[in-house]
Amino acid sequence: MSFKELNIMEPIQKALNTEGYSKPTPIQKKAIPVLLEGKDLLGCAQTGTGKTAAFAIPILQGLATEQRSSSGRSQIKALIVVPTRELAIQISDSFNVYGRNLGLNTLVIYGGVSQHPQTKDLSRGVDILVATPGRLLDLINQKFINLKNIKYFVLDEADLMLDMGMLKDVRKIITYLPKVRQTMFFSATMPTEIGELANSILKDPIRIDITPVSSTVDIIEQEVYFVDKINKVNLLIHILKDKKIDSALVFSRTKHGANKIVTALEKAGLTAQAIHGNKSQNARQLALNNFKERKTRILIATDIAARGIDIEELSLVINFDLPEVPETYVHRIGRTGRAGLGGKAISFCDYEEKPLLQSIQRLIAKTIPEIKDHPYPLVDTTIKPKEKSSRRPSASKSFISNTPKAKSKDTKTGKIRREKLEGKPKQHTSKKNEQKKNVHWSNR
Ligand code: AMP
Numbered sequence: 001m002s003f004k005e006l007n008i009m010e011p012i013q014k015a016l017n018t019e020g021y022s023k024p025t026p027i028q029k030k031a032i033p034v035l036l037e038g039k040d041l042l043g044c045a046q047t048g049t050g051k052t053a054a055f056a057i058p059i060l061q062g063l064a065t066e067q068r069s070s071s072g073r074s075q076i077k078a079l080i081v082v083p084t085r086e087l088a089i090q091i092s093d094s095f096n097v098y099g100r101n102l103g104l105n106t107l108v109i110y111g112g113v114s115q116h117p118q119t120k121d122l123s124r125g126v127d128i129l130v131a132t133p134g135r136l137l138d139l140i141n142q143k144f145i146n147l148k149n150i151k152y153f154v155l156d157e158a159d160l161m162l163d164m165g166m167l168k169d170v171r172k173i174i175t176y177l178p179k180v181r182q183t184m185f186f187s188a189t190m191p192t193e194i195g196e197l198a199n200s201i202l203k204d205p206i207r208i209d210i211t212p213v214s215s216t217v218d219i220i221e222q223e224v225y226f227v228d229k230i231n232k233v234n235l236l237i238h239i240l241k242d243k244k245i246d247s248a249l250v251f252s253r254t255k256h257g258a259n260k261i262v263t264a265l266e267k268a269g270l271t272a273q274a275i276h277g278n279k280s281q282n283a284r285q286l287a288l289n290n291f292k293e294r295k296t297r298i299l300i301a302t303d304i305a306a307r308g309i310d311i312e313e314l315s316l317v318i319n320f321d322l323p324e325v326p327e328t329y330v331h332r333i334g335r336t337g338r339a340g341l342g343g344k345a346i347s348f349c350d351y352e353e354k355p356l357l358q359s360i361q362r363l364i365a366k367t368i369p370e371i372k373d374h375p376y377p378l379v380d381t382t383i384k385p386k387e388k389s390s391r392r393p394s395a396s397k398s399f400i401s402n403t404p405k406a407k408s409k410d411t412k413t414g415k416i417r418r419e420k421l422e423g424k425p426k427q428h429t430s431k432k433n434e435q436k437k438n439v440h441w442s443n444r
Contacts, residue, residue: 006032009061011101016053019097025050027210032058038182040205042198046188047087047157048334049210052094055080055184059152060099062182063127066151074105074125076145078152081131081173083160084305085110085281086288091156092130104128111135112281119144133161133169140176147176155201158187158194164304167197174201189327217364220333221344224357224368229350231376232320233264238375239346240270240298245316247291250300251332252276253321258300261320265298272298275305303328311335319347322356326363346371351378 002023003013024032027049031041035058045051059078066077082088092108099106106128109118115135122144129136129145139145155161161170185198185205198205227235240248252258255276265272273287273296284305290296292311303323317336323329329347336343347368349357361367 001029007036008032008057009064011064012057012060012098015098015100016057018100021053025054027051027208028054028057030208030210031055034206034208035059035182035184036061040182040202041184042202042205042207043184043186043210044188044190045186045208045210046331046334048331051156051186051210052091053098055154055156055186056091056095056098059128059154060095060102060104062152063104064099064102074127075149076126076129076147077149078128078154079131079147079150079177080129080154080156081133081136081170082156083132083164083166084157085112085132085285086275086305087157088130088132089285092128095128095130099128106130109135109139110281111138115139115144133166133173137169137172140173147173148178150177150181152182152184153177153201154184154186156186158185158197159189159191160304162191162193167193171197188331217330217333217366219343220336222333222347222368223344223371224347224349225371225374225376226378227348227350227374227376228378229352232348232350233261235348235374235376236261236318236320237265237268237270239318240265241268246297247294247311247314248298248316248318249291249306249311249314249335250298250318250320251306251323252300252302253323255302257321258302261300265300270298271296272300274300276302277304279305303332306332306335315343317343317345319345322347322349322353322360324356326356326359329360330364349378 003016003021006024006029008016027043027045031043031054034041035055041055043051043054045054063077080088080091082091088108088110092106095104095106104127105125107118107121107126108130109115109122110132111134115138118135119139122139136145140147155170158170161167183202183205185202187194187198190198225235236250239245250261250272252261252274255274255278258274258276262272262274273290275284275287279287287296287299291299300320314336317333319329319332323332333343333345336345347357347360357368
């Protein structure tokens with residue numbers, strides 16, 4: 001199916017051609033006809049599926065058609081509310097790209113920066129406004145923004161807004177919208193609160209579910225490295241020293257962890273920057289731009305900061321920590337392998353993370369191949385599952401005293417339990433591990 005068959009107007013088709021889009025993605029095929037008919041939409045989809053064009057194209061087409069009959073300064077007729085500044089900028093860029101031949105004005109507003117340039121731009125007239133909730137509400141309250149002419153309303157990444165505590169602001173914003181409008185609601189997951197919000201603002205919506213799990217995951221080369229927590233940074237440095245890697249996005253579960261990784265990489269002579277919620281908006285944007293422009297080779301990000309970020313030709317994603325929620329793994333690795341391009345995703349897995357890896361593999365319905373040949377193999381299985389007591393285990397449990405050279409035997413089975421230390425230990429067995437006492441080995 002082509003864009004032409006979707007009844008997309010010539011100037012938009014031309015813009016899509018310029019972008020090199022030859023055919024619509026599955027979400028575009030499903031959503032565009034429904035939206036062109038003026039129906040509400042509930043989309044269970046995430047970034048990487050071509051979701052932005054799926055809602056931007058019908059909005060642009062609708063506005064371009066109506067535009068001819070209107071005159072005077074533009075009023076805001078389309079509002080797109082998103083959780084993060086990065087996503088807002090990206091979406092506004094997409095509107096500019098797909099609408100390049102239409103002469104419509106798109107403006108993006110977000111918090112963390114001075115409002116003055118934004119209010120100045122607003123006063124010139126805007127057709128399409130892309131905004132984060134806090135700043136939008138602020139400017140509505142100060143009467144810089146009036147939403148009474150809105151015809152198209154998009155709420156994107158709603159579940160992330162819930163996570164980020166933005167739903168109160170969002171509900172307030174909705175009270176300023178006209179009752180008659182077309183609403184598009186997107187969320188990667190549908191927790192109860194999000195489902196309720198969707199029900200309350202959509203009218204007879206068409207629901208479209210796009211799970212990129214299989215398609216995205218299938219084209220991405222995935223690998224897992226089993227490694228001790230304390231050796232993860234060393235392994236990261238070892239991998240990133242490979243000059244063939246031109247850019248890598250590294251995911252850290254915590255903001256503090258992200259900073260620590262940057263420091264360690266810098267000490268090793270590798271330039272890296274971090275983006276996370278504790279960084280100012282400007283610092284985040286600068287780091288992201290540097291990365292996109294290839295000024296920085298390595299970007300360390302937390303899930304929230306990276307959600308929705310679209311980086312062209314990102315060849316490598318590294319999961320420094322495995323995510324708690326298996327779906328997040330798919331979101332993360334989906335940064336590479338965009339729109340059908342292949343990519344690579346490497347995951348580090350320490351002993352404690354093994355159950356997380358299992359959940360991920362269950363979700364993607366495949367076993368991620370293990371890279372065994374690396375200098376920091378997992379040797380430390382000292383971390384006990386939480387429910388187990390730290391007291392000396394009973395004789396029936398596997399238990400040895402950890403002397404580095406020891407290949408201890410289970411008193412009952414006689415089996416050697418320190419599988420990883422069998423044979424020749426690899427060079428980087430950590431001293432710290434070696435000094436640990438009362439090591440508890442699990443019966444895996
Ligand atoms: P999104 O899910 O909107 O963030 O889009 C993911 C990526 O796919 C972006 O880099 C888009 O530029 C790209 N994209 C969107 N639609 C198409 C299409 N029909 N053909 C090729 N690439 C596309």
